[in-house]
Amino acid sequence: MAELLLEFDGPEDLAQAARLLVRExxxxxxxxxxxxxxxxxxxxxxRRSWIPYLVLAGxxxxxxxxxxxxxxxxxxxxxxxVGGRPPHMPLAFVPITFEMGILGASFAAFFGVLWAGRxxxxxxxxxxxAGFDSVSIDKFWLAVSSTDExxxxxxxxxxxxxxxxxxxxxxxxxxxx
Amino acid sequence: MSVAEPLLFSAxxxxxxxxxxxxxxxxxxxxxxAALLASGLGTLWLAFCxxxxxxxxxxxxxxxxxxxxxxxxxxxVWWIGIGHAGTFISAILYLFEQPWRASINRFSEAMTLFxxxxxxxxxxxxxxxxxxxxxxxxxxxxxxxxxQVKSALPWDAAAISTYGTVSLLFWYLGxxxxxxxxxxxxxxRWRRRVYGIFALGWRGDxxxxxxxxxxxxxxxxxxxxxxxxxxxxxxxxFAIGLTPGWHSLIFPPYFVAGAIYSGFAMVLTLxxxxxxxxxxxxxxxxxxxxxxxxxxxxxxLMVSYGYLVEYFLAWYTTDPTERYQFFVARPSGPNSxxxxxxxxxxxxxxxxxxFKQVRTNFWVLFVLSLVINLGMWSERFVxxxxxxxxxxxxxxxxxxxxxxxxxxxxxxxxxxxLFLFLLFLRFVPFIAxxxxxxxxxxxxxxxxxxxxxxxxxx
Numbered sequence: 001m002a003e004l005l006l007e008f009d010g011p012e013d014l015a016q017a018a019r020l021l022v023r024e025x026x027x028x029x030x031x032x033x034x035x036x037x038x039x040x041x042x043x044x045x046x047r048r049s050w051i052p053y054l055v056l057a058g059x060x061x062x063x064x065x066x067x068x069x070x071x072x073x074x075x076x077x078x079x080x081x082v083g084g085r086p087p088h089m090p091l092a093f094v095p096i097t098f099e100m101g102i103l104g105a106s107f108a109a110f111f112g113v114l115w116a117g118r119x120x121x122x123x124x125x126x127x128x129x130a131g132f133d134s135v136s137i138d139k140f141w142l143a144v145s146s147t148d149e150x151x152x153x154x155x156x157x158x159x160x161x162x163x164x165x166x167x168x169x170x171x172x173x174x175x176x177x
Numbered sequence: 178m179s180v181a182e183p184l185l186f187s188a189x190x191x192x193x194x195x196x197x198x199x200x201x202x203x204x205x206x207x208x209x210x211a212a213l214l215a216s217g218l219g220t221l222w223l224a225f226c227x228x229x230x231x232x233x234x235x236x237x238x239x240x241x242x243x244x245x246x247x248x249x250x251x252x253x254v255w256w257i258g259i260g261h262a263g264t265f266i267s268a269i270l271y272l273f274e275q276p277w278r279a280s281i282n283r284f285s286e287a288m289t290l291f292x293x294x295x296x297x298x299x300x301x302x303x304x305x306x307x308x309x310x311x312x313x314x315x316x317x318x319x320x321x322x323x324x325q326v327k328s329a330l331p332w333d334a335a336a337i338s339t340y341g342t343v344s345l346l347f348w349y350l351g352x353x354x355x356x357x358x359x360x361x362x363x364x365x366r367w368r369r370r371v372y373g374i375f376a377l378g379w380r381g382d383x384x385x386x387x388x389x390x391x392x393x394x395x396x397x398x399x400x401x402x403x404x405x406x407x408x409x410x411x412x413x414x415f416a417i418g419l420t421p422g423w424h425s426l427i428f429p430p431y432f433v434a435g436a437i438y439s440g441f442a443m444v445l446t447l448x449x450x451x452x453x454x455x456x457x458x459x460x461x462x463x464x465x466x467x468x469x470x471x472x473x474x475x476x477x478l479m480v481s482y483g484y485l486v487e488y489f490l491a492w493y494t495t496d497p498t499e500r501y502q503f504f505v506a507r508p509s510g511p512n513s514x515x516x517x518x519x520x521x522x523x524x525x526x527x528x529x530x531x532f533k534q535v536r537t538n539f540w541v542l543f544v545l546s547l548v549i550n551l552g553m554w555s556e557r558f559v560x561x562x563x564x565x566x567x568x569x570x571x572x573x574x575x576x577x578x579x580x581x582x583x584x585x586x587x588x589x590x591x592x593x594x595l596f597l598f599l600l601f602l603r604f605v606p607f608i609a610x611x612x613x614x615x616x617x618x619x620x621x622x623x624x625x626x627x628x629x630x631x632x633x634x635x
Contacts, residue, residue: 031383034611052395055392070326073315074323074326092326096335100335100339103342109396112388116385117389119385126380135361137358138191
């Protein structure tokens with residue numbers, strides 16, 4: 001498996017090229033951009049983030065664990081009678097439950113992005129493309145997947161020449177997890 | 178303003194990037210080095226005073242009965258309050274879609290992190306035996322003695338540690354695209370490698386962006402109630418106590434307003450010299466300072482309202498100790514000087530921000546921001562020291578004087594804060610470049626906004 005990386009000046013050029021490639025039957029596209037833009041989002045197949053569900057789960061876990069721990073410690077394991085107040089007092093547990101809920105949700109959001117973006121790996125095949133440095137500064141890159149069948153790459157290159165990329169190069173493609 | 182964000186609209190993405198990221202590799206000026214050296218020496222002095230306190234005990238501080246809580250908690254509340262503006266700018270203004278926040282949010286978030294670090298030092302030292310600090314957390318103890326989670330102090334520990342952690346995550350997530358930009362453009366190979374490690378392999382693929390945007394928005398949404406909860410919980414440390422001057426329901430909102438007020442003052446204190454030092458006048462514009470001053474006016478008025486309610490309630494209770502505390506002890510008791518500083522900084526100064534000439538004059542703003550910092554520190558001094566000096570039983574009345582160790586630790590944390598901040602300016606792209614590029618694109622592609630002029634002001 002390989003993919004062809006094409007460099008563009010702006011998101012409009014990239015979006016136009018993406019639409020053209022889709023028409024030619026190349027559906028497996030990915031964009032690499034310095035910032036997120038509507039044009040790129042609309043040109044690629046629609047995606048929805050599952051991060052909100054993860055954040056909800058993280059928040060509920062954090063809050064639930066915190067409430068349980070508070071109850072377990074001061075109402076069950078070591079109840080302390082202060083002026084006849086009940087050992088299990090939900091109101092007094094609210095602040096820590098809330099804080100731990102936020103903490104759990106935030107951890108879920110942060111590590112969710114790292115997981116979703118397959119981050120925490122200093123090297124990736126796309127970094128081998130010549131001039132890929134510009135991706136974090138001002139250039140927009142489009143990646144088109146190609147199979148290893150004979151003639152496939154050449155066919156893709158011929159199509160790519162028509163989309164007006166600044167430069168292009170093939171890099172090996174990782175088999176998706 | 179005739180030209181709002183001129184650089185934002187005249188420069189290309191590459192120029193914008195160069196301007197922002199090159200602060201991490203351009204050689205430093207002598208002014209910067211001198212400031213780093215001075216604050217570094219101050220930090221060493223702090224380390225000495227902290228070691229001295231740990232070795233000899235907190236008897237070195239001025240705390241005595243009746244004022245057993247003094248600098249240890251005044252400085253804690255002051256620093257935590259300063260931290261609030263960072264999250265306010267990065268989270269609350271993000272949710273309200275205030276585009277002007279983009280060039281100062283990174284900077285203010287860093288300020289938050291460093292302020293929280295200073296704040297955390299004080300309760301830890303105030304424990305007297307900081308090596309037992311872990312007792313605040315429910316670790317599996319063989320003695321089976323657990324923290325009393327029905328008290329406000331463990332709430333505080335939970336709130337502060339959550340606040341510090343969430344601020345760090347939010348800050349770092351926003352930093353990833355810019356760290357990648359330094360990785361891809363730094364002139365030296367070793368620098369690219371180091372930033373490459375911290376960028377965690379950021380590639381900017383659309384798949385990551387989709388999740389990133391979602392997570393960033395959610396973190397902003399989570400940080401918003403968090404920032405409001407933290408100082409509310411801090412205020413409950415006092416409001417739960419029966420001390421005259423503390424036992425009031427106005428405390429949570431009034432503490433939050435004060436925190437944001439002092440935080441914006443600190444943003445101005447830091448931002449005005451930094452924009453000069455790094456010649457960023459075109460990125461951090463008059464409008465940013467103007468907006469910060471307007472927020473100072475708003476929150477300053479809220480703080481003034483808090484004072485008014487406090488005094489009204491003290492009178493309305495008909496309780497002699499409450500009335501004595503507010504109407505006699507504060508204006509004329511020992512250490513009452515700080516009560517006047519408090520009124521100056523928090524009640525009088527905000528009204529100067531009604532005037533545009535004041536809001537747009539940097540040197541006036543800088544000086545006023547220092548006065549506000551002093552005023553907010555004095556407020557905490559008044560609440561803590563003046564209240565404890567005059568409680569119910571006249572035979573238990575007392576006085577308070579800080580020692581040189583107290584003053585050194587306070588000054589030392591300021592140096593340590595500045596030291597960390599200078600290192601941050603040196604090693605981290607301190608303006609969110611990718612956010613600015615995106616913002617510019619959005620502004621340019623919105624038809625009713627041919628340029629930034631007249632757009633969402635404040």
